[in-house]
Amino acid sequence: MVTIKDMAKILGISTTTVSNVIHGKTSEVSAETVARVRQLVKDMGYVPNINARNLARNRSKIIGIAVKTSFYKYDNLLKDPFFSELIGAMAKEIRKQGYYLMLYFASSIEEVVHHVAGWNVDGLIVAGLLVDDYMKLKRNYRGTMVLIDCYLPETINNYNNIGLDDEGGSYLITKHLLDNGHRKIGFVADNISGVDYYRYLGHQRALQEYGLPVREENLILIPQGRSRDNSVLKVFAERILDLTAYVFCSDYYAANVINYFNDQGIRIPEEVSITGFDDNEYARMVRPALTTVAQDVTAKAELAVRKLIELLNAEETVDYFDIHMPVELVIRDTVKKLN
Amino acid sequence: MVTIKDMAKILGISTTTVSNVIHGKTSEVSAETVARVRQLVKDMGYVPNINARNLARNRSKIIGIAVKTSFYKYDNLLKDPFFSELIGAMAKEIRKQGYYLMLYFASSIEEVVHHVAGWNVDGLIVAGLLVDDYMKLKRNYRGTMVLIDCYLPETINNYNNIGLDDEGGSYLITKHLLDNGHRKIGFVADNISGVDYYRYLGHQRALQEYGLPVREENLILIPQGRSRDNSVLKVFAERILDLTAYVFCSDYYAANVINYFNDQGIRIPEEVSITGFDDNEYARMVRPALTTVAQDVTAKAELAVRKLIELLNAEETVDYFDIHMPVELVIRDTVKKLN
DNA sequence: GTGAAAGCGCTAACAC
DNA sequence: GTGTTAGCGCTTTCAC
DSSP: OOOHHHHHHHHTSOHHHHHHHHTTOGGGSOHHHHHHHHHHHHHHTOOOOHHHHHHHHTOOOEEEEEEEOOTTTOSOGGGSHHHHHHHHHHHHHHHHTTOEEEEEEESSHHHHHHHHHHHTOSEEEEESOOHHHHHHHHHHOOSEEEEESOOOOTTOOOOOEEEEOHHHHHHHHHHHHHHTTOOOEEEEESOOSHHHHHHHHHHHHHHHHTTOOOOGGGEEEOOTTOTTOHHHHHHHHHHTTTOSEEEESSHHHHHHHHHHHHHHTOOTTTTOEEEOSBOOHHHHHSSSOOBEEEOOHHHHHHHHHHHHHHHHHOSSOOOOOEEEEOOEEEOOSSOOOOO | OOOHHHHHHHHTSOHHHHHHHHTTOGGGSOHHHHHHHHHHHHHHTOOOOHHHHHHHHTOOOEEEEEEEOOTTTOSOGGGSHHHHHHHHHHHHHHHHTTOEEEEEEESSHHHHHHHHHHHTOSEEEEESOOHHHHHHHHHHOOSEEEEESOOOOTTOOOOOEEEEOHHHHHHHHHHHHHHTTOOOEEEEESOOSHHHHHHHHHHHHHHHHTTOOOOGGGEEEOOTTOTTOHHHHHHHHHHTTTOSEEEESOHHHHHHHHHHHHHHTOOTTTTOEEEOSBOOHHHHHSSSOOBEEEOOHHHHHHHHHHHHHHHHHOSSOOOOOEEEEOOEEEOOSSOOOOO
């Protein structure tokens, strides 16, 4: 591996001069020297040692993406199309901006802290954190941080977040069902914290606007990791007797259930209407195609990276932001108009 | 950020001793000192600076995953379920083995070389390389390298590869169609190099075994990036007049076409049979569920990482390997038995 | 058992 | 315009 020192010796000049040329500070160097150095860099295939540079500069040009995954829920996080699109788009944007990506799936916040501290990561993007984890993270990592889809209590306001109008999206799609005459609607999620909590709130708002009560028995929780399990799926078939529609918190669950219904000979939307959330590939792939709430995951990813880098470059401290990106109703074929 | 030096000063001992304790070389240190150091490490939340460590040790504990993506084909590589599962599983295994993952999507091999050299990556995993790129890479990176799904000419044998029995899989599924009475079969891919070339070979072998000619007009190439394009999809509908089945090189394309046929009122498998390759989520999601060739992507990913680390730890040079993992026929509902 | 010190490759303040 | 030099934080050799 050829070093700056090597090249300086060969050219009989100092490392500073070589370094200056490499960093384009050519105004301080004679044109001739610049040319000689550039040539040698090329000839010898010199590549700067990033570890040395990071050590000297005390920064890393690394952006860490950390996702806390219970390996219980995900055997492989990237199998979830939301995360794979999100991370793929971030990877692209990070590279475009001249940064490096260090991907870190951890099962605890302590691990994340340890990791980012050790690598001296310039900035951190974290997805799907709950309050407790955020507090821990904030206490132990003083670097720049952007959260994705994080809901924190109002008492906390020193954070940057890029989320979604979850409440609004869920309101919209529930209203769409109500407008189509549905009155007995199930709400399906695999938990009721964070994002899904706000989706549930939006759902409730729509019901209330129509003067309908929020019935606890219409909240259907899918046991984590068992969304394909027949005993779980059967419940959906049984509830059709008293429900006319299901609002799902994710396209993935919705698509699974649609297929289950297809296989059982239950016709959609004739016998039951179904809606999703996210508008990912599954929503477009499944038949009938899924009526759902669309979010632009790629835009979210790019915005998160850009905002983070903006913060990194900011001279003075910038205001905190908590952006909730817009959603859109996508009407396809899984909602029936009731008389 | 607390350093070894800080702690040495506080305890009134040398950095060597602190370093020794941190690395578990406790045999050379008195029990009392060990305890004091350990306590301080905990109290101060000491985390080693990885850049400094890498610089001193001249290695990085980083495994680079590089994928050469024409951004033409992929706006987001991870939207492809094959890559997202592959990379997700690798990420998990890499972490499990105590390494770090640096993800790098590049549009040229030169970029990859530059990247891995700069970071002093210990090992490299590269997916989907063609010969030329491999040669370039090999010339410029002398580190340990494992390829994924790479076919190199027989004249080259100094490489490590984890691939698939592509030829066999394609043979199997074509034979399945032939056994079911199909004689006019289209073969669909988006290119005919690398993996897809071998799939085409397997397809041909099956045809020949049945004494059937390989017709060039039955090779259907999908223009890259236009798989959802109606003008492209229409071709498939038209060819039904002379073909009874399509062998697709990927589940993704197969699923798209199935949905197109559904939407056009063309019945599968009654009017035309379809098979896929990979057995990813789409194959299971689409209706009718897709008959396809299954590969275990996660197993492939884990094996690649484990093999790489094995090479990294090997004292002596180890033999090169070129593993082709087994595939399996998965019969679902998209193939009709003719008469 | 413990410590001094050189060095990994690069940067940047400062001197000439 | 160019060079000297002191670090960045850690590892490791060798001496005590």
